[in-house]
Amino acid sequence: MFSRMSSRESGADERRPQVVHDEGTPPRPETGRTGDGPQVSRRSVATSVAVLALAPVGAGLRLPSAAAAPSGPVDDGGQGKLPTNEELARLFFDELHTAGDLDIADTIVAPDAVIHTPSGDLEGPEGIRGLVTLFRTAFPDAAFPMEDVVSAGDHVIVRWSMSGTSRGDFQGVPPTGEQVTTTGITILRTRAGRITEDWVHFDGMGLMQQLGVVMV
Numbered sequence: 001m002f003s004r005m006s007s008r009e010s011g012a013d014e015r016r017p018q019v020v021h022d023e024g025t026p027p028r029p030e031t032g033r034t035g036d037g038p039q040v041s042r043r044s045v046a047t048s049v050a051v052l053a054l055a056p057v058g059a060g061l062r063l064p065s066a067a068a069a070p071s072g073p074v075d076d077g078g079q080g081k082l083p084t085n086e087e088l089a090r091l092f093f094d095e096l097h098t099a100g101d102l103d104i105a106d107t108i109v110a111p112d113a114v115i116h117t118p119s120g121d122l123e124g125p126e127g128i129r130g131l132v133t134l135f136r137t138a139f140p141d142a143a144f145p146m147e148d149v150v151s152a153g154d155h156v157i158v159r160w161s162m163s164g165t166s167r168g169d170f171q172g173v174p175p176t177g178e179q180v181t182t183t184g185i186t187i188l189r190t191r192a193g194r195i196t197e198d199w200v201h202f203d204g205m206g207l208m209q210q211l212g213v214v215m216v
Contacts, residue, residue: 082193
């Protein structure tokens, strides 16, 4: 069962996995919400538990090949240099998530890519566009800065944060008008200059608490 909670009760401590800093950028402090938002019905709160349930688990999935791709630039036969893993990660977070350029998904995400979320798997550029749209509809000014980036072989690991203002409905929870933050880890697998697989984990419970929803 869930109930609304006040801002004084919502400052849950967050535990972050530690990744070596590549540029010495300090982690950003989390902040809790500072005011009570509108009441949420039990039915709408129950809906909000499946924060990222945008597609049935395993629905029509075609798992991408695990063939390794080098982490540096790859010569594509005279057509120019393909992006490195680090460059792909920056396009993924800076342009797609923060700037909201949904069209770039067709360029950096493979058609058969699989996006693994806590609530199920999504497919290809359309799947990641749906995920980005979910967050940017609820938090229109959301920014997703990368805190740490580590690349190895055909994988790149990113520790990221998100901050934004609750301005729209988020999975049944009405907007509060308050600033929210969360942190997460994303692992991207790449091949031939595109993302072929994506694993994402973030502090969904902490985010929901800032929106005034808490499990009791």
